[in-house]
Amino acid sequence: MREPDPIVFVIDDDALIRDGIQSLIRSIGLRAETFASARDFMLAKRPDAPACLILDVRMPGLSGLDLQRQLSDAKIDIPIIFITGHGDIPMTVRAMKDGAMEFLTKPVRGQDLLDAVQKAIAHHRKHRNERAELAETRKRFDSLTPRETEVLNLVVAGLLNKQIADELGMSELTVKTHRAHVMEKTTADSLAHLFRMTEQLRSSLRK
């Protein structure tokens, strides 16, 4: 499946700045969508694509930092490039703590902005791929029968076939059959691979 084209969202209450940034981004062949306020952005339908957000820290209405918080509450993980004016250091610190991708001081040099955009999109793409891979893994593990899942848990706990057979009250041959199914359904090509996928799923559940 082909990945959708990346997109850059630009939110700034100043139309001239908004249009300038959008034009700059389009000049390197990227899509850019502009919004006059954080609220407009939240209400808009966003395509499911690698993206990043360029945001003025100080805007009337819902501020850049408020939006950052709302996005994180809504589990929307689009990387944010913040643009700040003079003397916004306390705000900068707050946004950094909340995981802002990059901070640029107004007026921003075009190349700096484009570099930050490329970096943020690459970051988001990687993140999306990892997430998609994880979802795929989860789907495969979900297809295991309850019995197979029991076997899987004991395998990754480090038990030998004989011990598993005793534990579950079945023959070693049956254990081997279940085990083969587990390997096949999860597409694990080795025991190490099976361990790794199980660990990934477990740590994603812990988050």
Add this chain to the structure above:
Amino acid sequence: MAEQRRTEEALQKTRTELARVVRITTIGELTASIAHEVNQPLAAVVANADACVAWLALQSPNLMEARAAAERTIQGATRASEVITRIRSLINKTAPEKVQVQLNDVIEETIALADRQASKNNIPVVTEFAQNLPVVLGDRIQLQQVILNLMLNGIESMSSINHRLRRLLVRSQIHEDNQVCVSVEDSGIGVSAENMPRLFEPFFTTRSQGIGMGLAISRSIIEAHGGRLWVESVVGQGSVFQFALPRGDGSAS
């Protein structure tokens, strides 16, 4: 009776102090708001000019897009200059007060305001007052702002000087009988020939901090008072900023 007078004096002193604090705060706030007001259109200018260059730099340049970006650049620059016009008219509007002002007194007050900055940088401030200096007609607070600005600039220009005498000389003089002149002389780095022509332009600054409005505002204040403000400078020796105002006691010609 004596006690009542002392109380009144103390009260008067408090009022003066309060006025000073308010004034300084206002200058600071004004500067911050000017910085924001101007930075916004400048950000638009930079973004659009960058976009324009980017469209032109393509293998097959997109002239339509470049043109649109250039037009937005012009809009941004126009907006910036409108901000400056607004600031100018603000200054001119607040210049109605024309009272008799003794500049020697204003210099004394201003030195008190700049004292902290001077002693922090270990710079002695020396005065030379003309005796019987005629009064001028004008706005006391605005004239004080001009002198303060010249003094702070002088102090700043000496902050990096270590190998020779640092000193700020504030002097009042009578010029050609009908002009009252105040000069602020520093032994700082001086103004280079290259920077000299732009010194009084708005937003011209050689410092990393500061927005370069001080001298531009100072000059428009002095000109609004019917005077002139100019500078003589020798690189590596120092500068003399001075202004002359018409005497305001009626015995001009």
